[in-house]
Amino acid sequence: MGFHVKAVMFDLDGTLVNTAPEIAYAANQMLSALNLPNKSPAQIARYIGEGVQMLVKRCVTNGTQVEPDEALLNDAQALFFEHYAQNVSTSQPYHGALETLNELKRTGFKLACVTNKPEKFTLPLLNATGLADFFELIVSGDTLPKKKPNPMQLHHICKKLGVLETESMLVGDSDTDVVAAHAAGCYIVTVPYGYNQGKAIDESMVDATIEHLPDLIHLLT
Numbered sequence: 234m235g236f237h238v239k240a241v242m243f244d245l246d247g248t249l250v251n252t253a254p255e256i257a258y259a260a261n262q263m264l265s266a267l268n269l270p271n272k273s274p275a276q277i278a279r280y281i282g283e284g285v286q287m288l289v290k291r292c293v294t295n296g297t298q299v300e301p302d303e304a305l306l307n308d309a310q311a312l313f314f315e316h317y318a319q320n321v322s323t324s325q326p327y328h329g330a331l332e333t334l335n336e337l338k339r340t341g342f343k344l345a346c347v348t349n350k351p352e353k354f355t356l357p358l359l360n361a362t363g364l365a366d367f368f369e370l371i372v373s374g375d376t377l378p379k380k381k382p383n384p385m386q387l388h389h390i391c392k393k394l395g396v397l398e399t400e401s402m403l404v405g406d407s408d409t410d411v412v413a414a415h416a417a418g419c420y421i422v423t424v425p426y427g428y429n430q431g432k433a434i435d436e437s438m439v440d441a442t443i444e445h446l447p448d449l450i451h452l453l454t
């Protein structure tokens with residue numbers, strides 16, 4: 234396919250691990266604590282992708298653009314952190330995730346994880362799912378001042394790994410990933426099964442789409 238790639242960066246939620254159920258569980262515990270009605274896991278899954286603050290805001294405002302009361306939002310954030318910390322890492326990697334990372338690492342690719350999830354949740358999740366050791370670098374949503382769709386995390390990873398952006402690929406599940414990769418100048422490959430706020434990925438905007446992670450092996454080796 235002509236990808237001259239030395240480094241592969243993986244998005245986490247919706248790409249490597251099916252975290253929507255555990256995120257929805259924590260979000261509903263937060264809503265219950267605030268005496269707000271619970272939401273279906275499918276609805277909450279549509280709020281994933283732009284970090285915890287956006288997820289919480291969408292949960293308390295029913296996904297609308299209205300600004301919630303600041304005190305309510307602060308309480309909601311704290312409650313989400315408290316509840317998610319108690320049950321993070323009950324999720325499973327998607328089919329083929331481990332074998333794909335294993336094979337890409339074995340064949341010499343530099344691997345990194347880039348997520349909008351806060352570090353507090355990223356590291357336990359990667360450890361519990363057995364994914365952490367594949368990555369030379371893990372950059373979370375609060376590791377740097379900006380997160381995806383801003384390209385800062387991707388530039389940071391390329392610099393640390395000693396590769397050019399044009400030699401790097403992001404594998405993701407959402408428009409957030411697509412915009413970040415374009416802004417950084419990296420290749421972008423997407424999976425169709427993750428969380429893209431209920432929309433399909435616009436395939437004209439990506440370098441390739443794969444059905445499942447193991448398809449990457451054929452694309453890159």
Ligand SMILES: O=C(O)COP(=O)(O)O
Pocket residue numbers: 244245246247281282283284285288347348349350351374381
């Ligand atoms: O926490 C989120 O909003 C999404 O996380 P992701 O970047 O790993 O998909």
Ligand SMILES: [Mg+2]
Pocket residue numbers: 244245246247248282405406407427428
């Ligand atoms: Mg994602």
